[in-house]
Structure formats: structure tokens, C-alpha cells
Amino acid sequence: MPRYLLSRIIQAIVTLWLLTLVAFVMTRLTGNPLDVLLDARATEEDRAAVAQVLGLDRPLAVQYAIYLRDAARGDFGDSFKTRRSALSTVMERLPWTLELGTASFLVSLLIAVPIGVITAVKRETTIDMAGKVLALLGQALPTFWLGLMLILLFAVTLGWLPAGGTGGLAHLVLPSITLGWFTVAGIMRLVRSAMLDTLAEEFVVTARAKGLPELGVVWKHALRNAMIPPLTYAGVVFVALLGGAVVTETVFAWPGVGQLVIESITFRDFPVIQIIFLLFGAMYIGMNLVVDLLYAWADPRIRLAEGDTRLR
Amino acid sequence: MSVSEPGPAGSPPTSSVEARSLAAVSELRVTRRPRGELIELVRRRKLLIAPLLVLVAFVVVGLSAPYLARLSPTETALGMKLTPPAWLADGVSDRPLGTDQLGRDIASRIIHGARLSLMTALVGILLSGAVGTALGLLAGYYGAWVDALIMRIADMTLAIHIYVLAIVLAVVWGPGLRNVLLVAVFLLWSRYARQARAEVLSLKEREFVVAARALGVSAPRIMARHLLPNILPSLIVLSTLQVGFVIVLEATLSFLGAGIPPPNPSWGVMVADGRALIASAWWVSTFPGLAILLVVLSGNLVGDAFRDRLDPRLRRL
Numbered sequence: 001m002p003r004y005l006l007s008r009i010i011q012a013i014v015t016l017w018l019l020t021l022v023a024f025v026m027t028r029l030t031g032n033p034l035d036v037l038l039d040a041r042a043t044e045e046d047r048a049a050v051a052q053v054l055g056l057d058r059p060l061a062v063q064y065a066i067y068l069r070d071a072a073r074g075d076f077g078d079s080f081k082t083r084r085s086a087l088s089t090v091m092e093r094l095p096w097t098l099e100l101g102t103a104s105f106l107v108s109l110l111i112a113v114p115i116g117v118i119t120a121v122k123r124e125t126t127i128d129m130a131g132k133v134l135a136l137l138g139q140a141l142p143t144f145w146l147g148l149m150l151i152l153l154f155a156v157t158l159g160w161l162p163a164g165g166t167g168g169l170a171h172l173v174l175p176s177i178t179l180g181w182f183t184v185a186g187i188m189r190l191v192r193s194a195m196l197d198t199l200a201e202e203f204v205v206t207a208r209a210k211g212l213p214e215l216g217v218v219w220k221h222a223l224r225n226a227m228i229p230p231l232t233y234a235g236v237v238f239v240a241l242l243g244g245a246v247v248t249e250t251v252f253a254w255p256g257v258g259q260l261v262i263e264s265i266t267f268r269d270f271p272v273i274q275i276i277f278l279l280f281g282a283m284y285i286g287m288n289l290v291v292d293l294l295y296a297w298a299d300p301r302i303r304l305a306e307g308d309t310r311l312r
Numbered sequence: 313m314s315v316s317e318p319g320p321a322g323s324p325p326t327s328s329v330e331a332r333s334l335a336a337v338s339e340l341r342v343t344r345r346p347r348g349e350l351i352e353l354v355r356r357r358k359l360l361i362a363p364l365l366v367l368v369a370f371v372v373v374g375l376s377a378p379y380l381a382r383l384s385p386t387e388t389a390l391g392m393k394l395t396p397p398a399w400l401a402d403g404v405s406d407r408p409l410g411t412d413q414l415g416r417d418i419a420s421r422i423i424h425g426a427r428l429s430l431m432t433a434l435v436g437i438l439l440s441g442a443v444g445t446a447l448g449l450l451a452g453y454y455g456a457w458v459d460a461l462i463m464r465i466a467d468m469t470l471a472i473h474i475y476v477l478a479i480v481l482a483v484v485w486g487p488g489l490r491n492v493l494l495v496a497v498f499l500l501w502s503r504y505a506r507q508a509r510a511e512v513l514s515l516k517e518r519e520f521v522v523a524a525r526a527l528g529v530s531a532p533r534i535m536a537r538h539l540l541p542n543i544l545p546s547l548i549v550l551s552t553l554q555v556g557f558v559i560v561l562e563a564t565l566s567f568l569g570a571g572i573p574p575p576n577p578s579w580g581v582m583v584a585d586g587r588a589l590i591a592s593a594w595w596v597s598t599f600p601g602l603a604i605l606l607v608v609l610s611g612n613l614v615g616d617a618f619r620d621r622l623d624p625r626l627r628r629l
Contacts, residue, residue, distance in 0.1 A: 003530075011464065014464050015464055015467040015471060016469050016471075018464060018465065018468040019468050019471055019472070022468065022472065024624075026477065026480050027479065027482065028477075028479070029484045030480055030483045030484055046347075048437055053467055058627055061480060094553050111360060129359060133609075133613070134611060136612050136616070137605075138562075139556070139604055139608070140556060140560070140605050140608035140609035140612055142560050142563050142564055142580070142583070142605075142608075143564065144563075144567045144568075144583060144584075145563075145583050145597065145601030145604065145605070148583065148586070148587060148590055148597050148601070149597075149598070150603065151590055152590050152591075152597075152598070155593075156590060183501060186548060191335055197424070243473055243475070246475040246568075247475070247564055247567070247568065250568065253415070253589075258475070260490045261473075261476055261479065262479060262568075265476070265479045265483055266483070268483075269522075273476065275474060276473065277472075277476050280471075280473040281468075281471040281472065281473065282471075283419075284470065284471040285467070285471050288467075
């Protein structure tokens with residue numbers, strides 16, 4: 001296990017490093033921030049002075065080396081736009097996205113788990129097919145359109161909920177349904193397949209044979225065991241929700257990181273773009289690492305197959 | 313149906329993991345032919361007829377859009393602006409789904425939009441499939457550091473925040489189909505690479521490959537003539553599952569202003585056009601969105617059933 005652990009962690013670090021390279025090259029592709037920061041009256045001396053302050057006067061390779069060195073110390077530079085710490089600029093917006101992501105995740109579970117259980121119990125019936133279509137709807141509905149349709153129905157026509165912005169729980173309802181709906185299909189499938197496995201296991205057969213009520217067997221005994229695979233993937237699903245939040249935040253004027261993405265790219269705010277890019281990348285890599293390690297811990301065949309030759 | 317072996321990780325929620333599990337079982341169906349399977353599948357599951365018909369209609373409409381649409385998708389008629397659909401009070405019969413804020417016929421725009429979606433999906437999938445398969449073949453065949461490098465790059469591209477990438481590209485090149493295709497390749501190539509790699513790993517130990525190598529056949533020739541034909545069927549199944557994905561991707565990027573720019577009749581652009589009008593002219597956003605929904609749902613249903621059919625271990629899902 002230690003050897004497998006080490007090799008997976010090294011892989012994750014290499015992946016993250018590749019990502020810093022992409023982030024750096026990508027931001028430099030967007031053009032010269034000086035064109036956006038300074039107006040037409042700026043002289044060559046002004047430009048040179050600002051370039052020096054921002055560190056843009058050095059060769060690209062040097063800029064990258066400095067960037068990497070500072071990032072390793074946790075210093076991600078200052079925003080070109082506000083001259084405040086880029087990290088805190090992002091961190092101020094992150095809670096909004098986390099709030100939306102958490103609410104969406106709960107909505108997703110609330111829809112997906114019951115459907116997963118019911119379709120597993122009633123497998124190969126019309127109910128099963130209907131549940132499947134419902135979950136697949138989640139993947140087929142474009143997020144931005146679902147958001148608009150919810151606004152049309154609940155804000156414009158019925159007037160029950162606000163159409164956008166923040167403040168109070170009511171503002172969270174439509175955005176979290178919009179975003180959460182997207183991951184329903186994936187979670188539902190995980191629950192359904194885990195339930196099918198669990199329902200065939202001996203302890204379920206025994207519980208039924210003892211004459212325990214079917215409802216209790218399914219929703220208490222079986223579901224508790226069937227929730228292990230979905231929970232393992234919870235982190236990955238959560239990160240996917242946070243990444244997808246850009247679109248939902250745009251539709252509902254939600255002031256999270258997604259909005260900051262659009263603002264900072266328009267402004268060529270390199271340090272801010274790079275942090276967002278790395279933050280999401282690191283979360284994704286980290287969550288996948290957790291999943292891999294959990295499975296390796298649970299199933300020795302995985303850690304024996306990859307890397308860990310010591311025990312072979 | 314008997315209880316089969318449980319999969320290593322169940323059916324996964326994310327596509328990367330999905331590709332991984334697809335790959336893990338792919339060796340079971342080396343010699344299957346997808347076409348015969350499709351006919352067999354439809355015979356067994358009558359419910360698939362509707363989504364298949366939708367897909368056929370989508371392709372036909374996409375191919376013959378200029379002949380089907382009676383009005384130009386881009387010609388404006390301000391006198392006709394925001395005409396409601398024909399069945400509503402102020403609707404007119406030659407604008408069946410109404411008009412948008414510039415008086416353009418929504419029905420004609422949806423028909424031309426199908427052409428854009430179809431083209432994006434085909435080119436996007438072909439490009440990602442080609443890149444991913446080639447790299448997957450290399451990784452699987454050569455192993456060692458080639459494999460490690462390609463797989464780390466695959467991990468890295470999956471960790472990329474695609475909307476950041478797409479918006480950056482839109483800033484660099486301006487919005488356009490090129491950005492959509494590039495983002496699609498970034499997102500999808502690794503699915504093909506993982507699938508191809510996993511299959512090659514098992515195939516390369518088989519007699520016919522070992523024999524070819526012993527006879528001195530060159531590595532590129534082994535990959536192209538002996539390995540590729542054997543992994544193609546499962547790559548085609550994988551592709552059917554990506555059609556809907558690429559269509560939604562294009563629409564989403566176009567909605568955000570990072571994909572196909574207005575006045576092109578991209579379904580995503582059309583939904584975005586109606587965004588500010590949602591309270592007064594609901595039809596502008598609603599119908600193009602319904603078109604996306606219908607096509608993508610059909611594509612996913614067919615692709616899903618196709619995969620389950622070819623993959624005995626997933627069949628019960």
C-alpha cells in the first residue's frame with residue numbers, strides 16, 4: 001500500500017504540474033494585459049513601467065519559473081485589476097459557489113437516490129424504464145435552458161420564486177435545481193447498480209426470509225449498504241458540480257467564481273484566471289486520488305496490479 | 313436473467329470513470345459487429361423506435377436544411393418581430409413557431425440549427441476519436457514511459473476547467489466553431505484513448521499479434537492493420553454516446569458567447585437570444601431548447617441501449 005500510495009501521489013503531482021504549464025501558456029495567449037489596463041494615451045515609458053511592476057517585462061520562461069516558485073510557496077500574485085491578492089479575490093467568491101454546489105448536491109441526491117432504489121427494486125418494468133428516461137433527461141437538458149424554463153414557470157408565470165440574484169433560501173431554490181439536475185443520472189445509476197448487487201446478497205435474502213417488512217429491507221438494510229459506491233464518488237460529483245456552476249451562475253446572476261471567470265478573462269487578469277484554473281484542477285485531481293486510494297484500500301487487487309511489486 | 317459478476321466500481325457518475333469501466337470490459341466483444349447488433353436491439357426493445365426515429369429525422373433535417381426551411385434563417389424582418397407561435401392569438405400560419413426579436417422565423421432557424429449541430433457533432437467526434445485512438449494505440453502498444461506520459465496528459469486534460477478554456481479561446485480567436493471543436497477534442501480524446509489503450513493491452517498478447525511481430529511486421533502496421541480493426545466496434549459504440557454530449561457542449565458554449573457566434577442559427581445562440589425576453593416572448597428560448605432536448609435524449613437512449621447490449625456486464629443496468 002505505501003508504494004501504491006506514493007506512486008499515485010507522484011502521478012497527481014505530475015498532473016498538477018502539467019496543469020500549471022497549460023494555465024500559464026493559456027493566459028499568455030489571451031493577449032497583452034497592458035492593452036486592457038492602459039488607455040490609448042499611455043506612452044511607451046508608461047507601458048514599460050507597468051510591465052515591470054506586473055513582471056511582464058521578463059522572458060516567458062523566467063516568468064513561468066517565478067510563477068512556479070511563488071506558487072509553491074502559496075503566493076499566487078496580485079490581481080492585475082485590483083492589485084489585491086489574487087488568491088483572496090477568488091476566495092471571496094468561492095463561498096457563493098460552494099453554497100450553490102452544496103445545495104445542488106443535496107437536490108441531486110434527493111432526486112437520484114429514491115429513483116435509483118425504486119428502479120432497482122422494480123427492474124425491467126415500465127417504472128424502471130420511466131425512471132431511466134427521467135434520469136437521462138438530466139443529461140439531455142442543457143443547464144442554461146433548464147434554468148430559463150424554471151424561471152419562466154416559477155418566477156414569471158407563478159411568481160413563487162425570484163428569477164435571480166442572491167438573498168435568502170428562496171434565491172437558492174431554482175439555481176440548485178438547475179445545477180443539481182445535471183448529476184442526477186450519474187448518481188442514479190450508481191445507486192441502482194449498487195442496489196441490484198445488494199438486493200441479491202444473503203443478508204437481504206435472510207431479512208426477507210425472517211419476514212421483515214419489505215419496505216424496511218429495501219430502504220434500511222439494503223440501501224445502507226448500497227450507498228457505499230455513491231458516497232465514494234461524492235467528492236468527484238461535487239467538483240463536477242462546482243465546475244459546471246459557471247453556466248448556472250450566468251443564468252441566475254449568482255455572484256460566484258463562475259462570474260469571476262468571465263470578468264477576469266475579459267480583463268486579462270492572469271493571476272486570477274490561473275488560480276481559478278488550478279483550484280478546480282487541483283480539486284478534481286485530489287478527489288480522483290481519494291477515490292483511487294479508497295478503492296485500493298478496499299480491493300487489494302488494484303494496488304497489486306499497479307505499481308506495488310513488493311508483494312507480488 | 314442470472315446475476316453476473318459485479319463490476320469493479322459499479323456504473324460510475326463521471327465520464328472519465330465511465331470510459332475506464334467501458335474499457336475494462338471491452339475485451340469481451342472483440343469480434344462483435346455493431347450493425348447486426350443494432351437490428352437485434354430494436355427487435356428486443358420496441359421502445360427504442362421513437363428515439364431512433366428522432367435521430368433519423370435529425371440527420372435528414374440536418375442534411376436537407378436549405379430545402380426544408382422555407383425562410384432564411386438570418387434574414388431579419390423587423391415588422392414581424394416577436395410574432396407568437398401560430399396557435400396563439402397573434403400568431404400567423406407561415407411563422408409556425410413564431411419569430412424572434414429581429415423577426416427571423418424560429419422554425420427555419422431551428423432547421424438550420426440542426427445542420428450546425430449535426431456537423432459539429434460529426435466533426436467533433438471524428439477529431440476526438442482520431443486523436444484519442446491514435447494516442448491510445450501508442451500508449452497501449454508501447455507501454456512504459458510512452459504510456460505513462462500519454463495517460464498523465466489524459467488526466468491533465470480531464471482536470472481542465474472547460475469553461476475557462478473555452479472563454480479564453482473565444483478571447484484569443486474570437487468565438488467560432490473552431491473553439492467548440494477544440495474544446496470537444498480536449499474533453500473527449502481521453503475517453504477514446506483509455507478505451508483503445510485498454511483493448512490493446514489485452515489484444516497485444518494474443519497469438520495473431522505476437523505472430524505478426526515475430527514475422528517482423530512493423531509496429532505502425534500492426535497497430536493499423538491488426539489492432540485498429542479489432543477495437544473499432546467498441547469505439548463506434550463509445551461515439552454514439554458522445555453525440556448528445558457534443559451537441560449540448562456546442563449549445564452551452566454558444567449560449568455563453570464562446571461558441572458559434574450570432575447571427576448563426578446555433579440552438580444555443582437562439583436560447584441566449586430569448587434570455588432577456590423570457591418574461592414577454594417565451595417562445596424564442598423555449599423551442600430551440602426543446603430541439604436540443606429531443607435530439608440529445610434520443611441519442612443518449614439509443615447509445616445507452618446499444619452499449620448495454622454489447623456489454624453483457626452492464627446489461628442489467
